[in-house]
Amino acid sequence: ETGVTQSPTHLIKTRGQQVTLRCSSQSGHNTVSWYQQALGQGPQFIFQYYREEENGRGNFPPRFSGLQFPNYSSELNVNALELDDSALYLCASSLNHYEQYFGPGTRLTVT
Amino acid sequence: AQRVTQPEKLLSVFKGAPVELKCNYSYSGSPELFWYVQYSRQRLQLLLRHISRESIKGFTADLNKGETSFHLKKPFAQEEDSAMYYCAPYYAGGTSYGKLTFGQGTILTVHP
Numbered sequence: 001e002t003g004v005t006q007s008p009t010h011l012i013k014t015r016g017q018q019v020t021l022r023c024s025s026q027s028g029h030n031t032v033s034w035y036q037q038a039l040g041q042g043p044q045f046i047f048q049y050y051r052e053e054e055n056g057r058g059n060f061p062p063r064f065s066g067l068q069f070p071n072y073s074s075e076l077n078v079n080a081l082e083l084d085d086s087a088l089y090l091c092a093s094s095l096n097h098y099e100q101y102f103g104p105g106t107r108l109t110v111t
Numbered sequence: 112a113q114r115v116t117q118p119e120k121l122l123s124v125f126k127g128a129p130v131e132l133k134c135n136y137s138y139s140g141s142p143e144l145f146w147y148v149q150y151s152r153q154r155l156q157l158l159l160r161h162i163s164r165e166s167i168k169g170f171t172a173d174l175n176k177g178e179t180s181f182h183l184k185k186p187f188a189q190e191e192d193s194a195m196y197y198c199a200p201y202y203a204g205g206t207s208y209g210k211l212t213f214g215q216g217t218i219l220t221v222h223p
Contacts, residue, residue: 033209042115042197042213043155056209090155092211099145100211102155 002027004093004103012109013081021076021106023091031055032074033100034066035090043090049074078108086110113138117198117214124188125222132183132217134198142200144181145211146172149195158183158196168192188221195219 005024013019025032031050035043045058049068063079072093078085086109092100114137124130136142146158159167161174161181172183181198195218199211 031209033211035211035213040215042199042215043211045210045212048209050209058210099157099160101157102147104154 004091004101006089006091006103006106008106009104010107010109012111015081015083015110017081018077018079019081019108021078021089021091021108023074023076023093023103025072025074025091025093026101029093029095029101030072031094032068032072033092033094034074034076035092036060037088037090037105039087046076081110083110113200113202113212115198115200115212115214117196117217119217120215121218121220123220123222126190127187130185130188130192130219130221132196132198132219134181134183134214136179136181136198136200136212138179138200138202141176142202144172144174145199145201146170146181146183147197147199147213149197151194155197188219190221190223193219193221 033048034046037043047057048055052068065077068074088105090105091103094100116135144161148158149155198214
């Protein structure tokens with residue numbers, strides 16, 4: 001059984017740029033959730049995708065968007081990057097949104 | 112608003128001592144409750160969920176709906192328990208469908 005994987009591991013972007021982060025869900029899982037974890041904080045829910053549709057969203061602006069593909073992998077896109085977007089981005093997969101299994105995260109630095 | 116409070120940011124105990132990591136939550140409805148753990152240089156992983164009433168790695172957690180608490184306990188701490196622990200209520204339904212709400216976490220250090 002393959003666990004949740006994320007790419008890239010690290011990323012450095014400039015303010016105003018756009019970024020795409022990727023997540024491959026665990027085998028057999030149909031739900032992907034994305035979280036942002038700022039330094040010293042717990043993860044904060046961004047949104048969730050279930051069978052290719054957004055299924056819930058946290059308090060993040062529309063410049064945070066996502067996609068889920070037929071194989072249940074997912075992308076997180078962030079437009080017009082701001083310095084405060086610097087964080088660890090976590091992806092978690094689950095079967096029918098239940099127990100969530102996390103990937104290792106992508107560390108995004110915005111300069 | 113959904114809120115999770117882990118009052119201790121840092122907790123230090125000696126090996127063999129009992130340990131209790133506190134968690135209080137503020138919720139409407141009946142969330143499911145989870146504890147997640149992150150060991151050094153490892154990913155966040157599920158430790159236990161209240162509905163299963165399991166004991167994982169010697170840890171247990173009792174849900175007290177009256178006090179809205181879900182404290183994590185272990186009678187005899189081990190050095191390998193040193194990690195960051197997150198309490199995370201999960202609420203399914205409405206706009207919060209499928210969302211884990213994490214506390215700020217407690218760093219547990221178990222000294223030899």
